[in-house]
Amino acid sequence: MKHLLSTRTLPVALLFSALALYAQPAATQQKARGAQPTVAAPKTDGFVLLKGTILEAASRKPLAGASVRYKNISAAITDASGNFSIKVPDYKVSVEVEAPGFQLKEIALQGASSVQASLMEDAFSSVYDAANTPAGTLLQSQSPFSQRSLNLSGAWERPFETADTYLQGKVAGLNVIRRSGTPGSGASLFLRGLSSLNATNQPLLVIDGILYDNTEYGTSMMGGSFNNPLSMIDIKDIDNITVIKDATSLYGTKGANGVIQITTARARELATRIDFAAYTGINFAPKALPLMGAADYRTLVSGMLQTAGMSAAQLAAQPWMNDNTASADYYRYHNNTDWQNQVLKNAAAQNYYLKITGGDNIARYALSMGYLANEGTLRNSGVKRYNTRFNGDFNLSRRLTASTNLSFTFNEQNLRDQGQNTNVNLLLSSLLKSPLLRVNEVSASGAESPDLAGLDIFNRSNPVALSRLAIGQNNSYRFMGVIGFNYQINPAFSLQTNLGVTLDKVRETMFLPSKGVLADSLATAVAKNRSGSAVKRLFQLLSDTRLQYQKTFGNIHDLSAAIGFRYQTSQIEEDFGKGFNSATDELRSVSFGLNTLRQIGGNLGLWRWTNQYSSIDYRLRNRYLLSLQAAFDGSSRFGKLASGSARRRDGINLAFMPSLSAGWVVSSESFMKDLPFVDHLKLRATYGLTGNDDIGNYTTRNYYVSQNLLGLQGLVRGNIGNDKLQWEEATKFNGGIDLALFKERVSLSVDAYKQRTRHMLLFEPAPAASGLTTMATSNAGMSVNGWEAALNLRLVNQPKLKWDIGGTVGNYRMRITEMPGGAKQTAMGDATYMSAVGGQPNAFWGQQATWVYATDADAAAEGLSIRTANGQLVPFKGGDMRFADLNGDKVIDDADRTNMGNPNPQFFGGFQTGLTYKRFNLQALATYSYGNEVYNSVRRQLESASGYANQLASVIERWTKNGDMNAMPRATWGDPMGNGRFSSRWIEDGSYLRLRTVSLSYNLPVKAGLVKYAVVYANGNNLVTLTRYKGYDPEFSAGNSLYAQGVDAGMEPQVRSVQAGVRIGL
Structure with a gap:
């Protein structure tokens, strides 16, 4: 242990040795940012007097009423000329300046006794933005961590469905891949690559300080359906999203994939405010794939049947080849139906939102309500969401405060099957169905019946029957409640505690008719019609209690320390029933199916997690930054014989996760005076351990499960326990630089990182005598190396005209470092992946x-x-x-077979621009992915x-x-x-450049009174996509698994859409 700690403090020792060398003052006279050289000023009570002027950045006019402060020690207000004077300990510290409607700014004095600074407007993205870090809320300029903070106040005019899709292209290193075009399906989030073969690769979500469960638990009865808890949150309820990228040891074995902290909106003013927003729009059906028409189809199939040995006479006897109009089946088989047009349509979307905030000196509140209705472009699909939230803050006494965060959401989804079963996948069925056939039954004379057509000689399901007669209902409820207390013991110590509860319920109902739908084979029968019902429940309780210490020593040393304990208990329950072959399609309940075929089952999971954490954060003059974190994690998921980093006296393994972060704000040094165009320059480094406990609730134990055979229930082995199974351990290193130039009109952030995962969860072949195919082990390893950058420019900064542009780029490379036997093949659907030592973990493997x-x-x-x-x-x-x-x-x-391609991009990111002219505002975002190969499974079926x-x-x-x-x-x-085998024939370039959003808004002029503001806007989404991909859409994700990336499995594609809306404040 001593050796472990000493190796991790080495980078800090080197950093501060460098500080001692480079912090020597220059011998020449220096001048900075309108600052005057240091004048020998007499000290009064240990302080010196600082004078200065604050200006508006756009107009260069003096800014009156701005607040200038040095910590909580001294403060001043600028006069009508923008001038101020304030006492500071010396001229080597930094002061903060802020004003209503403007960004906060930190000014490093650099030895000057007089300074001049300019403030950007509040909407400007600044290096001095506040960010939620593991050490608490800090200015980004004072944080040693690699992170990105986003203010979502502008998201009201951009109607994204979920918070995860909003992040796309905005955070360097965060690869956001939208799963499909199904409303509410959300996106897969991969922060700095993928770190696990079989455990989760999704970042940890923390909402208002409480861990937010975002995992997929249970299985959906509808193929291709995803559980997306983030769809339960209205993006207009969110105030800030902070993405923390490097080692997040405070969250122990849950932080291996980074952390996304979401802060919901609270009342900022005591006066009552009412905000209302509404929009309506259209989702356009995707462009149809170019399929064969009736004539070409007949030529194709007749030629193939001849290759199978069918004679000319036999071929002529086929009903679809008989051109005699008097034949009984002529009108049934002599058509040219566009099946894509039958299942795809333009769809409507609408959203309404109301928020009321206010309060007094005792209590403040924020109450919101929302309604969303978003139809899918697949007929009879869509989502409706009803949500409400209440956030409150209460001053219970001089020392005791309390806060509450309560939310309830109800989602109602109509789903169509989008799995890989072509018999029931609505979109795939429309592509594969013969164009010779009609939608409805037809008589020998050509009269069309209102009844849908049944099965035919081609043995393909009727897509319209899947659309109209099938049922796929998903109703989900989520309640999340958090109550917190903060007791200020004395000016230095405070005691905080939060208690959060999550209640989640999902009810699914499905039905597939026998009319027009191809039957499936069961073990002992043929399933004609199929019904199903499932209920899934999640109960989660989390408490977080910490003792916090904060104090400033000698007016220049800021020290904060915390020690805390988290406890989480989670329980899931899943119950399902499936019925088959009811007497008619009108009997759609599971109970109407045959008793001998009925399937009943479920799943019960209970797991607990403890997290004992501590942190020490130190800042000297806001120039030298140091953060030390450590956590001891215990979990019911860990094996009893796991080789843990620490072991309690009772024999329970604990995962020890330390990390060390350091930063140097070089721009605050006096030797930077000769570079007045440098506003901010910071060097950062982090080294630490994190973990991933997503190894299954009972994979360490032996257990049995029930199984039905001919109506009789029995027990069979369900798992081979592994007492040595442990958490995945990720060692991370990050080095970065933050730079702001020319009064922040140019800002750049660059990071390079390296991560190595050990004890990675792997499913190896089980002994044949066990009756199982695999068993869980911790015998694999993987590394991820990469870099990322974000650049933002303010090209024009005038009072009436402002123009910003920016971009992000990310790159990562994954390599397998440990694998039993050197390599492992994994089949997913009709694709095969190879994970071999020295190669990427999910290479497409084929001829x-x-x-x-x-x-x-x-x-x-x-x-x-x-x-x-x-x-x-x-x-x-x-x-x-x-x-x-x-x-x-x-x-x-x-x-x-060989490596055919890599589904991971070489580069990914986004470009964005914002143009403001008087009351008009234009925003645009483009996202891109370059160098990733994808498997076009749909084309394989359509060209074989x-x-x-x-x-x-x-x-x-x-x-x-x-x-x-x-x-x-x-x-x-x-x-x-x-x-048509799985080969490089079906591997395509998945690169694309997409105009993700364009938004134009106009701020209506209003007179002072009841209406505070009124904004009208119009948006366009996915209007242009440049790609060489031959399918519907180049962006898709068949799941969150590493092996589900880059596979076009026939899900609903993303669509173009337009919206128009209004936002009013009272």
């Missing part, structure tokens, strides 16, 4: 497709074959896809040309005869040569 053989002679000359199940070698022919024979044995098989499924129009240009020079292989029934 390399090179070209299409033009002739039989070309194929014979190369002599490549495939081996059938009975061992027979079958040679490739003209029109077949040519695959690389990597091992040289002339047989194309699994031994020829091996069955009755409709195909893309590109298949028209397929190989048909010797000598054809085509990139599209021949169409053969059943694809006996595997031309």
Whole structure:
């Protein structure tokens, strides 16, 4: 332990040695930022007098009424000429200046007795913004951590659905990947890459000081459906989001993926204020994929059936080939239906929000209510949200204060299946369904019935039946309550405690009819219609109590220390039932299904977590910054024999997580006087340990689960316990620089980081005698290296015209460092990934497709074959896809698989601009991802040309005869040569540049009185996307798992939308 601590304090010793060398004053006369050289001023009671002038940055006019203060020791107000005088300990400290409507600013005196400074308007993003850090609320200029703080006051005019999508492109190093276009689905958040193969890679969410559960618990009955608790929060309820990127040891084994702290809005004034906002808009249906029409489809399928041996007479007897109008099935099979048009539509969206704030000297309150209705572009899908929140602050006595945060949200979703089962996935069914068929039943004379068409000879589900007759209802409720107390023991010590409770309930109901929907196979029967019901509950209780110490010594030393204890208990319960083959489609309850086929089950989980933490934060003249943190974590998830960093006397393992952060505000040094254009320059470094406890509640234990067989319940082994299983341990190093120039008109932040994860959760093959396929171990490791940068420019800064531009860029590279056997293959859906030592953890793994053989002679000359199940070698022919024979044995098989691509981007980020002219404001945001490969599973199904499924129009240009020079292989029934296998043929460049949002607002002129402000605005989202991707949309995430990235599984794509709205303040 002593050795551990000594190695972690080494960077600090080096830093302060450097301080001693570089802090020597320059021998020459220096001048800074309109400051005057130090004049020998007599000290009064240990203080000297500082004079100065404060100006408005845009107009350069004096700013009257600005507050200038030095800590809580002295303060002054500027006069009509913007002048002030204030006592300070010496001319090496910093003072803070703020004024209503303007940004707070910190001024380093640098040895000067007189200073001049200018303040930017309140909406300006400054290096002096307040940020919620592990050490408490600090100015970003005084924080040694790598972080980004966002003020969401401007989000009212930008109707994003959830907080996670709002962050996209705004935080360097945070890769935000929207999951799909389904309303409320949210996004996957990956902060500085992915650090785990099987545990969560999502950042920890902390809302108003309490951990916010954002995990997916239980399984949805609707394929492709995601649980997104962030959709329960109206973004207009949020005041600030701070993203903490480097080692967050205070949160122990929950901080490996970084921390996102969300602070909800509270009353800032005692006067009663009413804010109202409303918008309405349209979500436009995505552009249809170019599919084959009826004529091309008939030609394709008839040709394939001939390759399967069907004679001309047999082919002519097919009802869809019979062109005799008098035939019974002519009107059923002689159509040209656009199935995409049948399931996709333009959709409406609307939102209303009301917030009331106010109070008095005893109590302040903020009450809000909201309603959202957002229809999906898939017919009969969408979400409705009803939310309310109450935040209160109370002065109970001179020393005791209290606060409350209460919220309740009800979400009502209509879902359509978007899983990988093409029989029930609505969007995939519309792509694969034959265009020859009609939506409704039709008589022999051509009269159309109102009844939907049933199954047909092509054996594909009717997409309209899936849209109209299927049920996918998800109702979710979440209550979150936090009550906190703060007791000021004396000026230095305070005792704080917070108690939070989360109650979450999700009720799902689903039904798939037999009418028009292809049956599924069960173990002992065929499922015609299917019904299901599930209830999931989460109860979570968390307490956080800390003793805080804060004091300033000698007027220049700021010391704060805290010691605290967190306790969290969580319980989940899931109950579900599935019914099959009720008598009719009108009987949709689980109870109406056959008793022998009914499935009933559930899941119960209980886990506890303790976190004993301490921190020491020190600042000298706000110039030298030091933060030391440590936490001891205990969890019911840890194995009894885990090799923990510490062990209690009772034998329970504790994870020890220390970290050390240091910063040097170089711009505050006196030797920086010769660089007056440098407003702020800070060097930062952090080294520490964090962890990830998402290893499963009972993976360390042996247990059994119930199983139904022919109506009889029995017990089977559910898990092989591993007493040595422990948390994943992440060692992190971060070095960064923050820079502001030319009165903050240029600001730059650059970070480089390295992380190594040890004891990573891995599922290895289980002994065959156990009856299980895998068991959990802690035997893998991975590293992540990367860098990131954010640049912001104020190009024009005039009283009536302001123009800002900015951008972020991030880059990371992941490598497997430890893996039993050196490599591990993982199958996800119809894709295969490889995780091998020295390579990235989720490489697409398959054969390399090179070209299409033009002739039989070309194929014979190369002599490549495939081996059938009975061992027979079958040679490739003209029109077949040519695959690389990597091992040289002339047989194309699994031994020829290789790395086909990396779903992780080389670069990602965003660009944004803001232009304000008088009362007009224009904001735009573009996001991008470059260098990431994606697997187009949808195109694989639409270009394999091996069955009755409709195909893309590109298949028209397929190989048909010797000598054809085509990139599209021949169409053969059943694809006996595997031309459509998982290969590089389906791996595409997923790079894109997207105009994410454009917003134009106008601040209406109002007379002083009841109405304080009125703003009207219009927005456009996803208006332009530049990409070479061949699918609907290049941005998607099939889940939060590392193995779900870069796979287009046929979910609802993101859509273009426009909104118009109003915001009024009273």
